[in-house]
Amino acid sequence: MAAPETSDAPAPRREIHTISLYVANRPGVLVRVALVFARRGYNIESLVVSPAAEGDFSRMTITCSGDLATLEQMIKQLSKLVDVVHATDHTGDASYESEIALVKVAANLDARTEILQIAEHFGAKVVDYGTDSLILRVFGASDKLDAFIDLLRPQGLLELVRSGKILMARGLEET
């Protein structure tokens, strides 16, 4: 929803939800999950699938944006899928979350020093040192990565690859 034209205030930030799914490792489960989002007009921002601790199960961590009112319904639709063991909305809870990004920036001699200073501040590591470009690898919470990328953008961002957020509930609580 756009802010009124007369207002100088920035448009409200879209709410990003993070949903964790524990699924049986059966063919088609990813498509079934994706269809629940698509049918309800939800946009998947990132999706990470990885093997779970035990045998035939996988973890999916999905960040998505869309109408808040349908989120509850969508979680229930996801839980209803035969191959989904559970689906949990972790938005706003105290889970530990992390993401990794690879950032390729143009790095001529003039810019290089500043880029490296930014990288050092964010704990990013240079993983490819070329004459015209650098690849930086940075870990952390997704908003930290956002800030890092925003700072590098004026320097000439050539390519960006992000892993998508992964997340785990703290303590003995199940993710």
Add this chain to the structure above:
Amino acid sequence: MGIAAPKLITRGVPVANTPFSDCPSGAEVLIQCLEREGVEYIFGLSGGAAIPIFDALVDSTIKLILVRHEQGATHMADGYARATGKPGVVLVTSGPGATNTVTGMLTAQMDSAPVVVIAGQTLSSNLGKDAFQEADVTGITYPVVKHSTLVRDPEAIPRIVREAFHLATTGRPGPVLIDVPKDVSEAPCTASLEAEVDLPGYTVPGHAESASLDAAAALIRRSRRPVLYVGHGAVIANAGKAVMTLAEKLRAPLVNTLLGKGATDETHPLHLGMLGMHGTAYANKAVDACDLILSIGARWDDRITGKVDEFCVDAMKIHIDVDASEFNKVLRPDVCLLGDARLTVEDLIPRVEALDTDEWLSVCTAWRQRFPLKYPKKGGLRAQHVLDRLDSLTEGNAIITSDVGQHQMWAAQFCRTRSNRHWITSGGAGTMGFGFPSAIGAQFAHPDKEVWAVVGDGGFQMTLCELATAAVHEVGVKVLIINNNYLGMVRQWQQLFWENRLSGVDLEGNPDFVKLAEAYGVKGIRIRRPGDVDRKLQEARDHDGPVVVVAEVAKEDNVFPMIPAGAPISNMIIEPPKERMEKPSGST
């Protein structure tokens, strides 16, 4: 289920020079698994990729019913399933054979009918290569199935079949697809038929939580104007007896949805009939005025609520459902009870006491007397008259299926369903072409029962090729065509809301349905005059074998009462309107 220990049967052409030459094939194991599930009939149509499975049927106890179009097979299986509660089984080939089942699967999914569709598929090695009659059927059908599996390993067949039947029939039932590549059905299979279900993500609710039951009971105790709103969930869970006990204990009136017809006896004094867009005026008035509405396996469909913001605004709402995703979907009930409809109602009964509903029941009775279902007695033959007489002649003992449209609503209004699983119709999907094949399926399930398919001239022509199936198997289905030579429901909307600008509704070119029936070797009977109705219906009832009765009814009749789509219940039209009406804001 009392099935004898299975023995592996080896048959067919031995596979030369392989260590498995005395092994059954995947297809043979598949059919043995179906026998273990108690399958009596398979409704199907053969084709290249499914030949191994059809071959395995030759020596099976399962009877194959060869249809003329795969859509018909799915509706027959659906009709069989709804008439019995047991899963209906479909067998088709790959590609177009399988895609022709999509409408049937949607129909079963929307109405929670247990149907298992087995489709042949091209060779595994050809998948994704646009091979002859290849279609990504699991991909195409994801949104219209409860679950589906593309079989990769013949050894997994017993588990997959067991899971398919478990999923189709438990919890909220629905269609399950098993897609079987030809190499898998031909491959030797050494798997034991004893397979365990391995579905870690699937649970079936039973009893509702007692805290929720107590909360619901507390709301009920305060009610003076309660209504029990009974849906298909009550039919599926066979909850009718418990629901009636609850209604009588509370002294609360009941209404049912289109699909809830038959869960309880619609002729019971506490029963107000069907609610919703074309429900009885008194059912809708009761729902509009109640102070508590208890949904028993009904999902607040848009055909029921009309304008949701104005639906039962002041009433407490309680929702019993076996599917948690139905809660808070359309509206936010005060209490949600997750559980089997029968168990939940049974658990509720001891928690409640008789309510002081004398005044409320007398108000409902007054509405019933003031706004009865009625129809014009003049102007030639009326569909309502024919259906009213069908109801009287059969006295609720017949299973009645319907297609979709005006005749469906008239049948729902005038054929009062007395017992469970005696009313079968496509509600959620509104699938034209459903009525006739579903009646064939119901008749196979209950050969000794009278089965009537009430259809329109439009819908009947979508699956009429199954006249051959009915004729060949001497299925004694009675087809009643309400023939107005129109797609009548759309014509009604165009007349009422679109300035009578008729578009795409005139079925000019309809065949002579009596001659058509006779061409298939089926008896044809025509009714033209109101005075002939009883005699001709009785003639059809007395006929041993399939029969097509064509009622040539008034061309431009309309279904009332009617709540325009998306309008509040208070906007219900009981009499034909005199003035032009606004276009409805609701969906369709």
